Amino acid sequence: TSPAESNSNASEGIEPAVPLRSKKWFNDPHDLGLTVPELSPINKPIIGIAQTGSDLAPCNRYHVELAKRVRDGIIAAGGTPLEFPCHPIQETGKRPTASLDRNLSYLSLVEVLFGYPLDGVVLLTGCDKTTPALLMAAATVNIPAIAMNVGPMLNGYSGRKLIGSGGVVWESRAQLAAGEITEAEFLHNVAFAGHCNTIGTASTMNAMAEALGMALPGSASIPAVYRERGACAYATGLRIVQLVREDVKPSDIMTKQAFENAIACCAAIGGSTNAPIHLNAIAKHVGVELDCDDWERVGYKLPLILNVQPAGQWLCEEYHRAGGLPAIVAELLEHKALPHPDALTVSGKSIGDNCLGDLSQDRRVIVPFDDPLVAEAGFLHLKGSLFNSGIMKTSVISKAFREQYLSNPNDPMAFEGPVAVFDGPEDYHHRIEKSPHIGPGTILIMRGAGPVGYPGAAEVVNMIPPGELIKKGIELPCIGDGRQSGTSGSPSILNASPEAATGGMLGYLKDGDKVRIDLLKRTADVLLSAEEIEERKREVGLYQFPKSQTPWQEIYRGSVSELSEGMVIKSAVKYQRLAQTQGI
Ligand code: FES
């Protein structure tokens, strides 16, 4: 039965599995916390709706409408909905970075979930950082929770050509640099309600929420404006009331097994390089050990089977009609490639039971497992004297890149070259066209772009070569301690940890130093001896970054962990399962 059918007789008299948490707030003559009579009937769960949509957050704005359907579902199931705002995080609008606010939104939601009489919560997710922020908070407080995505926007077109949000920006920037379009043409763009419609970070993170088991099966990919999206909002409202009655908590769902399933799905869809950062963070808050070695171990060998931009051709509308994540999971199940089919989900069933047999009917978009777009599509985890941890998304390595850098018959998976070093995106934009030492084979280094250096870590590692080289079709490898937009198709080496600002080697590099990358050995090294490195560190000193502009930037810089560690607030990790352990 669907959640809608199984809830049709819901009433407020149903006995929950454990006493409702919210009742401790009400009708206590010694502690008149709240005495609103309509909120306090026995056995009527109070459900928060964590609203991330607002005028400042247009990707999630449609949630303002969808929340009404969530409310209807909650009421129909016998609960009481209480909607409240979350700190806005708009990927494209927030300066210096939207990811600076992920931990701020997390912190404030922890306080709301912990401090108010909520028995469960619906997490309204969508734009890149909103999804991890809300899942991290639900993990920390550990009250029953269910995520619901706002949904991707509809297809965009330029003439008859499909253009994906986000991705179109990278393409147009290259065209602008090569003089093929004007600035006015560059600024002309298309947008609908919903989040980005490529497999950027938004689509990836919502697929991850579903793969983890935290969203209803098939829900993540429903386009924002489809009628189905409203029905999904209603079903989500119904289901959260049941989750409260059954006392199913995030820690029951987000187990190590669930994270391994998510990693497998991330490889299969060609997911964003931001996924390891955010999933490692969610894992930390729910008390699961997860690191970038797990990402390579579970994900690297799996094939890319989703033909959607940036790794493929289509957009999320086709992805949804081709079956969405359940069809991806079904394909993995069919080939025994989903690590843990028995992992529980918010539907009340396992992910295997949810998806078995849901194979795609549209093989243009979801291709067969044994005839994939890329055979090994997960992330490589690189280590060496350049950094302890860096990620490379191999599914987007282009033919041109392979020919230019990975075609030496004696050494086909390695390349080396002199570096050109940039101190943050402003320095790069200022100097890229005025640097005669940059030629074919130069490795571009972006530093000062990590969580501390450019607070929140900027999405700037995918750097475009000088216009002269672009015209000749030359790509340059990029390495950096920042992040990269999930909508970018660049095979950069990114998320380098430790970052320059906390003493990472990138901070001590000079133009012309040689760097060697070996994808077979998974190494990233600067070709200096240990003595030369020590000498260089003494000579150059710790990397200096610009001073903080706001109080939060300063607090953030003093509290944040490296990208490889999930960029979490270090002191927050010890606060786990608050609803169970703090005796409210
Ligand atoms: Fe918000 Fe892409 S910018 S989803």
Ligand code: MG
């Ligand atoms: Mg982004």
